Every structure is written in C-alpha cells, then in structure tokens.
Amino acid sequence: MKKERKLAKRINYAKYGYIFSIPFVLAFLVFQLYPLVFTTAIGFTNMQGSVMLGSGLSEATFTWNTVVDGGSELQMHSDVSPEYATNRSVTWEVIPGTGNAIINANGLLTAIDNGAVTVRAMANDDSGVYDEFEINILGHIEPVRAINLANSTRTITSVGGTLRINAEIYPENATTQSIVWEIIPGTGNAFINATGLVTAVADGTVTVRATSIDGTNVSAELELTISGQTTNGLTPFVPVSEISVVSESAEIYTDNGILQLSMEVYPADAGRYNVSGENIRHTPPTARWEVISKTGDARISNQGQMTALANGIVIVRATATDGSEVFGEKEITISGQDEPSVPIAELTISSANDSTVISIEGHTLRPLHYFNDVLNSPLFRTALRNTIFIWLMNFIPQIVLALALAAWFTNSMMKLKCVGFFKIMFYMPNIITAASIALLFNTLFGHPIGPVNDFLMRVGFTGESINIMVGIFAEPFGFRIFNAQLIVAFIQFWMWYGVTMIILIAGIMGISPSLFESAAIDGASHFKTFIHVTLPSLRTVVVYVLVTSFVGGMQMFDIPRLFNNGQPHNSTLTTSLFIFHQAFEGAQRFNRAAAASMIMFVIICVVSSILFFVTRDRDAAQLRREYKARERARRASE
C-alpha cells in the first residue's frame, strides 16, 4: 500500500520536472537557438543595409537569394610593411590585359572593358617595392555615347558668383556615369570643382568642358559669359597661375635641422582686392605647405619652416589656397639625421572583400555563395592558418609542461614542498582579464621604449631597441613565422598551463592507488609508471583538456585583438577576429561573418567528434556492446 502511495505521488509530481525546466529551455530557445538559426540564415542570404555601432542605428532589411548588386567599381587596398616605414604611400596603376580599367589615386578601380586587368601598386619611396593583383571584368559595359550640358542660364554676373552646370549622360544606363570637369579660359576666367560648380574669376567668356572617364573620351562643351567681376576697372580677384618654392639651400644636414622656405607667386599682383571708398586693400595669396616623403621625412609649419626628421629626399609643396589649386614643388635632400628613414620592405594589395571580379550586372546569389566566398577568401585562409598555428604553438608546450608538473606534484616519492603555493601562482594568470594582459604585453614589447627592449639591451643581446612586434622570427620553407604569433601563443600558454596542470593533478588523484602499487611491485621506474599507468588512466581527462583547448583556441579573440589587432601584416588575425572585423567594422558584411561563423562551427564539431572517437575507450565500448547483446539475447529468450 505504501508503494502504491509513493507511486501515485511520483506521477503527480512529475509535472514539476517540466515546470522547473521551463526557464532553461525558454532561455535556450530565445538566446541560443534562435540566434544560431539566425546566424545560419544570414550566412545563406543577402542581408541589405548596414548597422552602425556607437551611433544612431540605421536600417537592416533581410531578403532571400536575390541578385548581388553589380557595379563598375572596386576599391583596392594596400598593406604596407613595416608599419613604421617613413613613406607608406603608394601609386596605383592599371596594366590592361584582355580588359581595361582605370584607377584613381585612392585605389578606386573603374571598369572600362571586359577581360582581365592587372592592378599594380608601387611604393613611392624609391624602394622599388610593388605588388600586383589580377581582376576579371565580367558583364556588359555600356559606354557613354554623348554628354549634354543643358543649362538655361549661361551667365554669371555677381562678384565671385557661382553656377552649377548640369550634365546629362546618354545613354541613361551607361555603366560609368562619372565625368571630369575643366575650364578653358577665354577672355574671362573661372574655376570649376569636381561636382561641376563654376566660380567666376574674371570677366569675359570661358568654356566649360565635361569629359567622361570611361575611356570613350566623350566630351561636351558649354560657353559661359562672366560679367560684373571688375569694379572701377579693378578685378577684385587675381588667381595665382604659378608658384615657385624657394629657399636658401636645397639641403638639411644637421640633426633636426631647420630650413625656411618661401614662395614666389606669379603674377605678381595675384590676390584679392577690396575697394572701400578711396582705399584699395590688397590681400596677397596664401599657400598651404606640405611635405611629401620620398625616401626621407620632415615636417613643415604653416609658415613654411621645415624641420628634418629622417634622412633621404623629400618634396616640399606649396599649394595656393585661393581655389586655383596651383602648386609649386622643390626637392630637398636631408642627411645627418639620427632617426633613420625606413624603406618599405613589403607591399600587399587586396581588393574590397578579396574580390577578384568586377561583375557589372551583379549575379544571382546561390545559397552557398557566401560560404564559397569566405572559403576562397585569402584573408580567411590566412586567419584559419594563423588560428591553427598559434593554437598548436600554445597547446603542445602547455600539455607537455602541465603533464610534467602534474606528474612531479603528485609523485609521492619526490615529496615536493610548497605545492599549494605553486598551484596558486601558476593558476593566477588565468583569472586576469585577457584584454588587460594583451595590452600589458603590447606595452612590455614597446618600441623604442619598453621593458623587454630594455632588458635585451642591458643583457647585450642587441645594441639598439628592436621593434619586436613587427619582426619575423623565421621563414622555414617560405612559411613565415612572425614574432607576434609566437608572443600571442606564449600569452595563451602562460594563461592556461596552470589550469591544465590542476585538472591533470585532479585526474591523477582519481586514479586508484592499487594500480600504482602493482606497478611498484613489478619494479617499474617513475617514467615507465607514468607512461604505462598514469597516462592511459588519464585518457578521458587529457581528451577533455584537448577538446576544450581546441574549442577555445579556435575562438581566440581577446588576445589577438588587444595585442595588436591582428597586425603586423595580419599575422595574428584569427578567425574570430576576422568574423568581428567583417561584421562590426568597415563595410559590416554580416553575411560573410555569419558564413565564417558556421564554417568554424562545422570545423569545431568535426574535429571534436574525431578526437572523441579516436580516443574513445575501445575496451569499455566493446564491453558495453557485448553486454547489450547478451541482454537482448536474454530478453528474447524470456
């Protein structure tokens, strides 16, 4: 009777099992399952719009399998090494192949003709370093056939007045709609800016010319009449036509030496004139100064006083600020500086989203598009290589050291003292925020001032401070190992070897002492005991450590991000960092980020399963199978 009551009670209370599990299940559905499904979905679709972080949120729409927008433009990027090179600027050019394109000074490539083109970026600092990248242009390019400058107003009558010229491009669906504006002075003069806004300068007629940049050189002209610019026969604004930069010498040869430069302007009466009553006030033209580093470096003040920074050649340019954009240049040679000029050692160019194709009409999005995109992306492949390499460099020393320490600390013969103290000290780095540690190490390896550099110099390892973080450690068989990668691996090792050791110690403590006793009776040495008794018994623990370390290692984010954000040269770019950059920085390509996340998920699952399967306890599994078979046979015969 009591049993019945208990049974009755049990059935009654079962519902609480469900009820108490609800919060967990609900939270899991909302906060993990839904996002997981969402991530997969984003990886399969073409999510439009962008989400701005840290400011007002803009829209994000969500569509399935649409056409990816085409276009005739592709932005190129250049990555320069070393980071502290004196002149990091590059010059872009296009070498036509079967196709043709043009590129502007900022690396924006515009397609002109179908086929393959080679984009080349050359370092400006005479190092001769360059890199090339091939782009394929697909799709139909509609050339510009005519430009119509249709302005009903063709006069400017007020002083310094402006007039916007409207350009109509035929046909309407011309692939490239960009045009360049220029003014051909006639009896009068004017300026025109990139958007076609004309500013009157001198009375008379000028011709506005618009030319298409798509290689067809189609152009159109329009004549404008300008009046009202002179008062009492005096033109209020005389633009600069020429500037020459002059200085006492063309060299600086003292350390941090100074050279004063000035400009000579032609015509001599350039500038602005203000007439008020009897007085005519003349404001001479001003210029902005800049230094263009070639092999050397310098800085220049607003008054044209130049201070040398690094040996080599620099070009000083003075540009008139009156709207004429006229400039003059002078080459200055710098020597005797303490700060050496650093040439570019390496240059890598890439395109936006690692694309090798300009597809004019766009293309239909297939479901696996972004997965292919990411898998083929050189940047993702680099990130994956880095992640695996850094994890291996972290885990292998870690497990070896942890096993050794665990063996020694649990060795009853050794009787090591202060084990508790050592445990506390070895575990400590794990509890500190990885972000702080990464930044601390970044500061420690600082250049030119940093504790590590200090130490190396004091020990005599090097004469002057090295920029350790950008250096390359070794280059076996063309595979480059950067110092930064080793440092990041070391930080991970440093943070986790204590944890691994403690887990292993716990595992060893759990081994039945009788096993050790029988090994001792058999006369086995410490080492043999370790290999043949301890390690096999530790199998599950070691697998646990291996799998958790692998899963964690594949998601390594904090250290690479705070150490140097994946630099130098994307050497410490991990897949997590790649995902973060893709989704939350730059063009905010969530699709690629989601696809990359799913790829990492699959990799982690597959490898974990393999590890579990390979290291499974075959004997136990065999025993279980035999037991199950016996049970089935027994039940069948009952």
Added chain:
Amino acid sequence: MKPGAGTKIARILIYFLCIVLTVLSVLPFIIMFVNSTRSTPQIQQNALSFRPSDYLMDNYRHMMGYVEVPVLDARGNEIPSDQRLYNAHGEPVLDANGEYVFRPLMQYERIIERAFNPYVGFKNSLLISIGVTILALYFSSLTAYANVAYQWRFKNALFAFILFVMMIPTQVTVIGYFQFVFRMGGTNAYWPLILPAIASPTLVFFMRQYMIASLPLDLVEAARIDGAKEFSTFNRIVLPLLKPAVATQAIFVFVGSWNNLFLPSILLTSNEKRTMPVMVQLLRGDIYDTVLGAQYLGLAMTILPLFVVYFIFSKYIIAGVAIGGVKDE
C-alpha cells in the same frame, strides 16, 4: 623506487623550474605596478625597474584628466598663495614695485573628459557580473533539480540535449544574437548580457553531478509529507544544501562574466555602459603614449580587483577547478 642522489638532483631542478615559472607568472604584473608609479622620463630611461617612484598621483591625474588650474575667488580673480615665483635662473621674480610675486593658489580639477574611466568600467562590470552569477546559479540549480528529483518523460532527452548544447562554441551564435538584440532595440542595455545566463548548460551539468552525489532525496520526501509546496522546498531546503557547490561555481561564473570581451564590445556602445575589458581597449594612443605611467596605471586599475578576488578566494578557486568547473579558452 628508492629516493637517492638522482632524485635529489631532480628535486632541485624541479624546484628551480617552479621558481622560474612563479617569477614568470608574476613578473609582468610587477613591472606594471612599478611603472605605474614612475614618470615618463624615468620609464624612457629604464623601462624595466623594480624600484617604485613617487609619480603615482601624477599618473593618476593624467589618467583621469585632472589639470592644475588656479583657484578663483568670488569675483573670478586668482588668489595668490604664499609661495614665491622663481624664474628659470632660480631668482625670485619681482613686480614693478620691486615686490615679490607669488604663485597663484592651484588646485586639480577634472577638466578633460577621458574616455577611459576605470570606475565606470568597474560599476558596469559589477552590475552585469552579479546579475549573471545570480541568474546562472539559480536557474541551473533549478534545472538540475528538475532532472534529479523528478521522473518525467523527457528527462534524459533533455539532459542529453544539454550535453550537446555544451559543445556549441559561443561565438557561433554571436552574429545572429547581435541582429536579434538590435531588432529588439536592446543595444547599449544590460539585459542582453545578463538574461542569457539563465541557460548555462555547463553549470547545469555540474550542479546535477553534485546533486546526484550529495543531495538526500529523503529530505524532499519529508518536506512533501509536511505539506510544503515543491517550489518552496527547492528554495528553502535544497538551495541551502547546495551552498558549497554554488560558492565555488559562483566565483567562476562571476570571473568569467567579468572577463568577457566579445559580447560587451558589440552590444554596449556608449561610454557610460562600457565594462572593464571594453574600457581597456581605450588605453591606447593619445596621452597614453606620452604619459606611459598613466597607461600602466590604467591597466593596473583594471587588474587590481581581480587580484584582490583571487588572493582571497584562491583556495576555493583551485579546488573548484579540480572538480571541473572551467570555462574554455
């Protein structure tokens, strides 16, 4: 296996290795603390030093944005102090009447709003971590209890499912989670970082193991006989029994949440809501390149709370790791 000369040498070598490792574990932090108290010229001359100096307050002021400004009286004029003003040669400066000129009274005012603020970071990290710890521990215990104390149809299925969920790497769901939070308008709020803690599969796994081993179900039966409702049984009887397990796990959950960088970086966008790890990112560039001591000090302030927690709870933490409550890398 007799202890002999070989073992003695081995012991010395092992001790030596352990001491080296101990120094390695501590050295970067020592350098950090020492450099926090030194001035920029001192650090430039000799960045690796163990002798603290007395620039701690100066570095602190630079870090927090304090600038020395003159004290002004009611009419807005400077008030002279009793310190004479000296020129570059060390001679006292005299005014037109040949009288000594005195320095104005100065005070420190927080004029510059620096983005990095360890106090704000600390407050936010504390709020979020406490929320996470409470929710995670309570609901994990509840779910584990449901799995242990009752017999119901999907009990084992759910547990197997929990094991599977444990394997899902956290970052896989981040992109989708961000979009989800964004659409709910939850960016720059605390709840997206706290509520997910209700579903903590590793914690459920651990609490279940502990309950199977140490929870006497007879007590639950007894409470039922006494007429107690199930929920209050859980709260009043079961939870107190779980204290040891909860205590150890609480530290891990708390520290794990405190050190979380990825999700808060994405979800918290304004300065006032930033957690400590996110704050650390702001310690680069700007004045931190010119006043190096301030950078070291900023790092020290982000790390100090963890040091304190660790050295108070180190025994429990290490015991807890041994039992197996570790977050992955």
